[in-house]
Amino acid sequence: MNLITHFVKNTIRRPLHPPDLRRTARLIERWFSRHQRPLPWRVAYDPYHVWVSEVMLQQTRMEVVLPYFARFLERFPNLGSLAAATDDEVTTAWSGLGYYRRAKMLRAGAASVMETFDGTIPSTVDELLTIPGIGRYTAGAIASVAFEQRAPIVDGNVARVLARLFALESDAWPLAEELVRASKSPRAFNQGLMELGALVCKPRNPACLVCPVHDACVARATGRIDELPPPKPKKATRELRIPLYLVRDRRGRVLMRRASGTLMDSMYHLPHGDTSLFEGEPFATTTRQLLGTFRHTVTTRRIEFVVYAATISRRARGYEWIADIDEVPHPSYVRKALKLER
């Protein structure tokens, strides 16, 4: 290595000190004020809107959440309307978003706020943690984003930014806490960290040149961006191939059955070749015509659905004719299968 290369590698790009917490927080807050995406819950920072958005965004991408968020708030415009709804009404509005337990817990949480906090969402992490379905992350998000409390949050985006910025290989929560304490606006800082991870410090090919903290970033200076954060061990996946049957009656209604097991609890499903969801007799078709196939992933299961238009000689026990699938809670694969009829 010649002298110039050595100087560039070890002096110019290498920060002499770990990033200063106050300065880092300010830079991220300022960047957020200029580059934040206009999102519906950022209009008024209504605690109910923030809560719903945070629950929807767990395990679901932003572009998928946005139309659901708008429809959900039309259907349940405030905490009281959500608390007064049934689980079925809430999971129906949630149909297609997946991870339906989130919807039920959100409803249970709303009911608990009505009962315990007189309908007002509390502002502190300790109080928020007493609400069913609210854990450390959601409590921190509501407290900081809706109420400007100095509460830390760590999601996948935040963990990645902090791991790279500080070359951190351990739990990111203590550092997230120190940083939010050093911030001017916990709302701007926490959202800025998340937004930075979503838009700039992406898992692959981070846009370091436009990053507001690039001059302090240890991973960038030491060439360790690809190593940080350390990869998590991958969960084993299962490949499945499942036949799926679209059966309609003369009125165009679709044959469905409500699952009673824990998998996709209480949702309406199309009859399919894997009867493990249902108890009792297997489903039998009399005629069937292939409509197509599609792939679908549920947690660690990678499923190829093979979809048939089918007729049956008699209705199997426990099935119902459904006129409008929007009226019943159903998983997102149902809509994908119905699209193949067109």
Ligand code: SF4
């Ligand atoms: Fe991430 Fe690059 Fe910014 Fe470091 S400089 S925090 S790696 S985007």
